[in-house]
Amino acid sequence: MVTTNKGMGCPMAKRPAHRLKFGIISLTAIVLVAFLMRMISYSMVTANGSINFSGYDSFYHMRRILYTASNFPHPLNFDSYINYPNGFEVGWPPFFDFLGALLAKILGGGQPDLYTIEFAGALLPVLLGVLTIVPLYIAAVSLFDRKTALLGALIFAVLPAHLYISRFGAVDHHVAETLLSTSAYACFILALKWAKEGSLSLTSLKTISSNKKLIKSLALAGASGLFFALLIFTWIGALAFVSFILLYAFIQTTIDLKAGKNSDYNLICSVALLATLIFTIPLSAGSLRPGLEMSAMYLSWFQVFYVLSMLAGTLILWGFSLYISKKDLDWKYYPAILILVSVAGLLSLKILSAESYAFVVEGMRFFLGKGEYIGTISEALPIFLTTEGKLTFSQVFGSLGLCFLAALGGFFLLSLEWKGEKSKPEGVFFLLWSVFFAYLMISQRRFSYLFAVNVSILTAYFLWVLLESFNFETEVRKLVKSGQIPRKNSEPALKAGKETKSKAKSKSKNTISSSKKDLQPDYFKIVSSIVLIGLVFIPCLWADFAFAKEEGSIDPGWKDSLTWLEASSPKTSYYLEPSETPEYGVLSWWDYGNWITYVAKRPAVSNNFQTGIEDSSLFFTTSSEEEAKTILEKLNVKYVITDKMMASGKFGAIVKLAGEDISKYLNIETVNGKRGLETVATAKKEFTETEVYKLHELDGSNLGNLRLVHESDALKEKNGIKNNVKVFEFVPGARLSGTAGPEQNITATLELSSNTGRKFTYQNKVVSDKNGSFEITVPYSTENMEGGVGALSAYSLNAGENVTVSDIQVTDNDILEGKTVEVKVPDAN
Numbered sequence: 001m002v003t004t005n006k007g008m009g010c011p012m013a014k015r016p017a018h019r020l021k022f023g024i025i026s027l028t029a030i031v032l033v034a035f036l037m038r039m040i041s042y043s044m045v046t047a048n049g050s051i052n053f054s055g056y057d058s059f060y061h062m063r064r065i066l067y068t069a070s071n072f073p074h075p076l077n078f079d080s081y082i083n084y085p086n087g088f089e090v091g092w093p094p095f096f097d098f099l100g101a102l103l104a105k106i107l108g109g110g111q112p113d114l115y116t117i118e119f120a121g122a123l124l125p126v127l128l129g130v131l132t133i134v135p136l137y138i139a140a141v142s143l144f145d146r147k148t149a150l151l152g153a154l155i156f157a158v159l160p161a162h163l164y165i166s167r168f169g170a171v172d173h174h175v176a177e178t179l180l181s182t183s184a185y186a187c188f189i190l191a192l193k194w195a196k197e198g199s200l201s202l203t204s205l206k207t208i209s210s211n212k213k214l215i216k217s218l219a220l221a222g223a224s225g226l227f228f229a230l231l232i233f234t235w236i237g238a239l240a241f242v243s244f245i246l247l248y249a250f251i252q253t254t255i256d257l258k259a260g261k262n263s264d265y266n267l268i269c270s271v272a273l274l275a276t277l278i279f280t281i282p283l284s285a286g287s288l289r290p291g292l293e294m295s296a297m298y299l300s301w302f303q304v305f306y307v308l309s310m311l312a313g314t315l316i317l318w319g320f321s322l323y324i325s326k327k328d329l330d331w332k333y334y335p336a337i338l339i340l341v342s343v344a345g346l347l348s349l350k351i352l353s354a355e356s357y358a359f360v361v362e363g364m365r366f367f368l369g370k371g372e373y374i375g376t377i378s379e380a381l382p383i384f385l386t387t388e389g390k391l392t393f394s395q396v397f398g399s400l401g402l403c404f405l406a407a408l409g410g411f412f413l414l415s416l417e418w419k420g421e422k423s424k425p426e427g428v429f430f431l432l433w434s435v436f437f438a439y440l441m442i443s444q445r446r447f448s449y450l451f452a453v454n455v456s457i458l459t460a461y462f463l464w465v466l467l468e469s470f471n472f473e474t475e476v477r478k479l480v481k482s483g484q485i486p487r488k489n490s491e492p493a494l495k496a497g498k499e500t501k502s503k504a505k506s507k508s509k510n511t512i513s514s515s516k517k518d519l520q521p522d523y524f525k526i527v528s529s530i531v532l533i534g535l536v537f538i539p540c541l542w543a544d545f546a547f548a549k550e551e552g553s554i555d556p557g558w559k560d561s562l563t564w565l566e567a568s569s570p571k572t573s574y575y576l577e578p579s580e581t582p583e584y585g586v587l588s589w590w591d592y593g594n595w596i597t598y599v600a601k602r603p604a605v606s607n608n609f610q611t612g613i614e615d616s617s618l619f620f621t622t623s624s625e626e627e628a629k630t631i632l633e634k635l636n637v638k639y640v641i642t643d644k645m646m647a648s649g650k651f652g653a654i655v656k657l658a659g660e661d662i663s664k665y666l667n668i669e670t671v672n673g674k675r676g677l678e679t680v681a682t683a684k685k686e687f688t689e690t691e692v693y694k695l696h697e698l699d700g701s702n703l704g705n706l707r708l709v710h711e712s713d714a715l716k717e718k719n720g721i722k723n724n725v726k727v728f729e730f731v732p733g734a735r736l737s738g739t740a741g742p743e744q745n746i747t748a749t750l751e752l753s754s755n756t757g758r759k760f761t762y763q764n765k766v767v768s769d770k771n772g773s774f775e776i777t778v779p780y781s782t783e784n785m786e787g788g789v790g791a792l793s794a795y796s797l798n799a800g801e802n803v804t805v806s807d808i809q810v811t812d813n814d815i816l817e818g819k820t821v822e823v824k825v826p827d828a829n
Contacts, residue, residue, distance in 0.1 A: 023146055023150070026150050027133075027137060027150065027153065030133060030150065030153045030154050030157055031130055031133055031157075033154070033158070034129065034130045034133055034156070034157035034158075035126065035130050037157060037158055037163055037544055038125075038126040038129055038130065038163060038166050038167045038168060039126060039167075039168050040167070040544065040545065040547075040548040041054075041167045041169055041547060041548045042168050043548075044169075044548065045122060045168050045169035050115075050118075051118040051119060051121075051122050051169065052169065052554070053118075053121075053122065053169050053170075053171055053554070054167075054169050054170050055170055055172055056591060056594050056595070056608050057171075057172050057594065057608055058121075058169070058170060058171035058172055058594075059554075059597070059598040059599065060082075060594040060597065060598065060607070060608065061096065061097055061100070061171045061172060061173070062100075062117075062121050062171055062598055063079075063594075063597060063598050064076045064090070064092070064094070064097040064100075065097050065100035065104065065117060065120070065121045065171070066114070066576070067578075068094070068098060068100070068101035069100075069101040069104045069105060069112055069117050070576055071576075072101055072102075072105060073098060073101070073102075075094035075097060075098060076090060076094075076097075076578070077089060077090055078090070078578070078579060080574060080578040080579060080580060080582060080603065081574075081575065081582065081597050081602075081603045081604065082593065082597060082603070082604055082607045082609065082611055083605070083606075083607070083609070083611035083612055084581075084582070084585030084586075084603040084604060084605050084612070084635065084636070085581055085585060085603075085635060085636050087578070088607075088609060088611050089298065090609075091236055091297045091298050091609070092173070092236070093232065093233045093234050093235060093236060094233070095176070095230060095233040095234040096124075096173035096176045096234050097173075099124060099128075099176070100120055100121045100124045100171070101117075101120075103120040103121075103123065103124055103127075104116055104117040104119075104120035104121070106120075107120050108120075121171045122168050122169045122171060123168065124171065125165065125166045125167065125168070125170050125171060125175040126166060126167065126168050128166065128175045128176055128179050129162065129163070129165075129166025129167075129175050129178075129179075130166075131179055132156070132162070132166075132175075132178055132179045132453070133153045133156060133157065134183075135179070135182040135183040135185075135186035135187075136149075136152060136153055136156055136182055136186070136453055136456065136457065137149045137150070137152070137153045138186045138187075138190065139182070139185065139186035139430070139453075139457065140152045140153070140457045140460065142189050142190050142193060142426060143189065143426060143427065143430055143457070144457075144461060147464065148460050148461055148464055149460075151460035151463065151464065152456045152457040152459070152460035152461075153456070155403060155455075155456040155460055155536065155537075156452065156453065156456035158537060158541055158544055159400065159401070159403060159452045159455065159456055159540055160398065160399055160400070160401065160540055160543040160544055160547070161399035161400050161448040161449050161451070161452040161455075162175075162178065162449050162452035162453075163544050163547065164399070164449070164547055165178075165449045167547060173234055173235055174446075175449075176235075177231065177234060177238070177449075177450065178449055178450055178452070178453065180227050180230050180231040180234060180238075181227075181231060181238075181241050181450065182453050183223075183224075183227040184224045184225075184227035184228045184231060184241070185224075185429075185433055187220045187221070187223040187224035187227065188221065188224040188268075188272055188429070189426045189429060189430065190216075190217075190220045191216075191217045191218070191220035191221040191223075191224060191268050191271075191272065192217075192265070192268055192426050192429060193424075193425070193426045194213040194216050194217035194220070195213075195214070195217040195221075195265040195267070196265040196424075196425050196426075197213050198211050198213035198214040198217055199264070199265070200214055200217060200264060200265045200267055200268055201264035201265075201267065202264075202267070217268060218268075218271055221268050221271040221272040221275060222271070222272075222275040223275075224272045224275065224276075225271075225273065225274065225275020225276035225277075225278065225279055226275065226276075226279050228241070228242050228272070228273075228275075228276040228279075228280075229275075229276050229279035229280040229283050230279075230283070232276075232280055232283075232284070232303055232307075233280075233283050233284065233299070236296075236297060236298075239306050239307075242273070242276060242307060242310055243310060244432075244433070244436055245269050245272060245310065245314070246269070246273075246310050246313045246314055246317070247432070247436075248269070248428070248429050248432055249266050249269040249313075249314050249317050249318075250317055250335070250338065251428070251432060252266060252425055252428055252429070253266055253317055253318070253321045253334065254334055254335050255423060255428065256321075257321060257324055257325070257331035257334050258331045259423075262325075263318070263321050263325075264318075265425065266314070266317070266318055266321075266425075267318060269314045269318075270311060270314040270315055270318065273307060273310050273311040273314055274311055276307050276311075277304065277307045277308055277311055280303060280304055280307055281304055284299045284300075284303060284304070296358075316341075317338065320334065320337070320338065321334060379444070379445060379446040380445075380446060381444070381445055382443055382444070382445065383396050383399075383441055383442055383444075383445035383448065384396065384442065395445050395448075396441075396445075396448070397539070398543060399445070399448040400451075400452070400455055401536070401539035401540045401543065402535050402536060402539055403455050403456070403459040403536060403540065406458070406459040406463060406536060407434075407454065407458035407459050407462070409462045410459060410460075410461045410462030410465075411431070411434060411458055413461070413462065413465060414427070414430075414431060414458070414461065418431070430454075430457075433454060434451075434454040437450045437451040437453075437454055438451055438454070459536060463532060463533070463536060466529075467529050467532065467533075470525040470526075470528055470529045471522070471525060472525070472529040475521045475522050475525050475526050475529070476521075476526065478519055478520065478521035478522075479521040479526060481519065554595055554599065555723060556712070557643065557712030557713075557723055557724050557725040558592065558595055558643070558712070558725050559599065560712045560713060560725070561641065561710055561711070561712045561725040561726075562595060562596060562599040562600040563599065563600075564710045564727070565586070565596075565600040565602060565639065565641075565710070565727060566599070566600045566601050566602070568709075568710070568788075569602065569639065570583065570584075570638075571601075572584065572601070572602055572603060575601050582602075582603045584603070584636055584637065584638035584639075585602075585603040585604065585605050585635055585636055585637050585638065586600070586602045586603065586604055586605065586637065586638070586639045586640075586641060587604075587605045587606070587612075587615075587616060587619065587632065587635065587637045587639070587640045587641070588606065588616075588641040588642070588646075589606065589620070589646050589650060589654065590606035590607055590608060590610055590611070590613055590616060591608070592604075592641065592643075593605075593606050593607025593608055593609075593611070593612075594607050594608045596641070602639070605635050605637065612635075613657050615631050615634075615635060616654075617654050617655075617657040617658035617659075618631060618658055619631045619632070619640075619691055620642075620646065620654050620658075620690065620691050620692040621655060621658040621660060621665075621690050621692070622690070623686070623689035623690060623691075625691075625702075625703055625704065625705075628703075629705055632705075632730050637730055638729065639709075639727055639728065639729055639730065640695065640706060640727075640730060641725065641726070641727050642692060642695050642696040642725070642726050642728070643696070643723055643724065643725045643726070644696065644722065644723045644724055646696065647692050647693055647696045647697055651665070651687075651692070654692070664684070664686055665683070665684055665686045665687040665690070666681040666682065666683060666687060667681065667682040667683075667684060668680070668681050668682075669681075691703075695726065696726055699726075699752075699760045699762065700728060700762065700779065701761070701762055701763050701764065702763065702764055702765065703764070703779070704764055704776070704777030704778060704779060705730055705731055705732065705777060705779055706728040706729070706730055706731075706779060707728060707729050707731060707779035707780050707789070708726055708727070708728055708752075708754065708789050709727050709728065709729045709788055709789055710726070710727040710754075710755055710788065710789070711724060711725065711726045711727070711754050711755060711756055711758070711789075712724050712725040712726075712756075713755075713756045729779075731779050731815050731816060732815070732816065732817065732818030733777040733778055733815060733818060734777070734778055734781075734810045734814035734815050734818070734819055734820070734821050735775050735776070735777050735778075735818070735819070735820045736748055736775070736777075736778060736795065736797065736808065736810075736821050736823050737773075737774070737775045737820050737821065737823065738773075738774060738797075738822060738824060738825050739771070739772045739773050739774070739825060740768050740772050740774060740799035740800065740803065740825045741768065741772050741799065741800055742768060742769070742770050742771060743767055743768060743769070743770060744767065744768045744772070744799055744800040745765060745767055745798075745799075745800065746765065746766050746767065746768055746774045746798070746799050747763055747764070747765045747797065747798045748763065748764050748765075748776045748778055748795055748796075748797050748808075749761060749762070749763050749795065749796050749797075749798070750762045750763075750778070750780055750782070750791055750793065750794075750796075751791070751792040751793045752780060752789055752790065752791055752792060753789070753790055753792055754789050755788050755789060759792065762780055764776050764777070764778055768799075774799075776797075778795065778810065778815075779815060780810070780815070781810055781811055781812040781814070781815050782794050782795065782808075782810050782811075783811055783812050794806065794807045794808050794809050795808035795809075795810060796808065797825070799825050803825060803826060803827060805823055805824070805825055805826070808821065808823055809821075
């Protein structure tokens with residue numbers, strides 16, 4: 001087994017120059033590998049001379065980076081281009097986007113153009129991902145030794161879970177979360193280690209100038225606090241990572257009390273949180289909302305108050321542990337009383353600040369994978385469950401490969417090695433850190449990128465345990481030296497002289513033979529070791545290169561349609577000054593809102609902040625044209641965009657957020673198929689009457705105010721569905737008015753051709769009243785629409801079974817101004 005105790009010494013201890021040089025070269029090589037692995041997506045991202053970002057949130061991060069670069073250093077806090085027409089105050093803290101804008105400024109010499117800004121945004125996650133290797137190495141070398149740290153860094157360099165969020169083009173703050181949390185925890189581990197070794201206490205602070213370990217400990221605690229503050233300035237959920245320090249202090253102190261050990265060194269927890277508080281105030285000052293608002297969803301005084309409460313909590317824990325020790329009370333009083341105090345504190349918070357209490361509860365629900373919208377977000381599902389709620393291992397192995405199993409083995413071995421008297425504060429912290437992040441990943445699969453750090457270190461430890469059992473290093477040295485041994489190495493002994501005794505000759509031969517045998521490598525052990533290494537790295541590399549082949553998340557159909565929308569629809573104002581309300585909005589499902597805002601440069605009703613969801617879901621599920629029209633008018637919508645996924649795979653989420661049950665629209669049955677049990681959905685009449693079905697499947701037939709103006713030519717197959725995109729324009733519509741027989745079916749028909757050359761038929765139907773009067777609203781002009789959707793004929797109108805009126809001409813002016821077109825129906829009386 002790996003002897004971890006040798007790695008528990010100071011990682012900065014002096015060592016031979018050649019070893020130091022080898023370590024620097026090795027770490028540099030690993031950093032280079034990590035950089036190259038994250039750049040393998042470069043060719044796909046930069047195809048066609050443009051930057052094709054991956055992910056949905058990448059597009060909104062790019063909008064903020066673009067705004068910040070144009071208004072440097074001010075961030076975009078309020079955006080009138082989302083949650084249209086009300087606008088939305090963006091809750092994302094600005095640090096990640098500030099870094100992107102700063103990088104763009106540097107690359108562009110202070111005046112970056114659009115391509116430079118987009119390139120900087122695409123490159124930023126690569127740089128932050130590579131930098132994460134440094135704190136990972138520091139944490140691992142502090143816990144184990146340098147070879148384990150180097151191996152852990154190499155595993156991390158290729159681990160799919162982290163590479164996916166740090167590859168070129170993945171412009172999202174998740175990579176910054178990993179860098180900053182790892183940096184904060186790595187510094188804290190060293191601070192904790194040296195605080196323990198330097199016997200940190202209130203008394204020792206009086207003589208701190210003579211204790212270098214305590215000086216280093218306090219400095220690293222301060223650095224940990226700085227990284228925590230930057231994390232708060234990066235992600236609104238960062239307070240959970242800060243809270244972990246209080247949780248650790250509670251558990252570590254309980255362990256020490258049970259073992260009868262001194263816990264004064266845990267004061268370093270308070271020092272780290274004090275530093276967090278000191279750095280949080282100035283960092284957040286420029287982004288704080290007016291007054292003393294305690295909003296948990298935005299940077300406000302809430303974060304300051306929360307960190308202050310965590311600091312007070314660590315001091316209370318330390319003070320109470322002193323009381324337990326001095327009174328020689330049973331250690332069990334400590335956790336029991338503190339749990340009761342915590343519950344009482346939470347109840348008090350509910351009374352004093354309902355909003356803060358709601359945030360704490362909602363925060364706990366979020367990390368439990370619960371919430372109003374979380375169930376509709378695929379990346380927020382538990383990692384071991386499919387969208388249908390079935391058990392699966394594909395997600396965890398796809399993200400972590402066989403490293404997941406190796407990490408479990410490493411965690412088990414470390415738990416055995418570091419138990420009882422061998423327990424070390426930094427070891428306890430690391431194990432709790434691993435459990436915490438493993439839990440986050442299990443509850444929401446997207447958090448596998450956080451757990452990737454712990455998996456890399458645990459896998460490296462476990463792999464070295466196995467390699468040491470095969471004497472891997474020794475056997476490799478033998479293999480290297482075996483080529484240097486002379487083939488006739490017994491000749492010198494045979495030429496020792498005629499006077500040498502035969503017994504001495506025999507002994508010499510045996511010694512040489514034994515020495516020769518000892519120098520021969522054990523190929524079984526070498527091959528076994530290589531197989532183990534391959535099992536760790538090959539699945540990871542396989543997944544990594546699969547990522548490189550992935551196209552950007554915005555499929556060709558959406559890009560085609562949004563590019564058309566930007567070029568062909570009336571331009572909206574205030575795109576880079578989004579404090580004023582633009583002229584009109586675009587309605588689609590919230591998944592596509594960031595694409596609409598960034599690619600088409602048009603305001604979106606719903607976007608990936610889950611804004612406008614209620615109106616969007618009601619619009620797409622309603623069977624009432626009047627209700628749909630009311631929603632569009634209320635929101636001042638000019639364009640509606642649908643795709644095949646909204647009318648199929650995403651329809652369940654739309655229904656759920658509309659407050660309905662999917663069984664109202666679809667018959668869902670489990671049947672025996674070719675691959676075993678399969679889920680089959682059959683549409684009901686209620687589904688075919690929904691707005692999304694009428695629009696996407698019927699091209700707007702039976703609707704009088706929405707006309708197809710563009711459909712995508714490029715198709716992308718996803719989950720067996722060929723996804724296409726359609727853009728509809730909301731217009732007043734012309735009214736075909738006339739008189740026919742009483743209570744007759746009146747049908748208006750028009751043959752059309754789309755921009756792709758596809759021919760389709762538009763129809764709208766009404767029933768005349770008891771006097772025979774009717775009025776049909778139609779959205780299409782019979783004038784030739786060059787390059788777009790155009791009529792192939794004039795309107796025809798059927799009244800009853802036998803009456804047909806042909807050659808009804810409708811101009812585009814009639815459509816846009818809602819004019820009435822009189823239709824003379826023969827034999828109306």
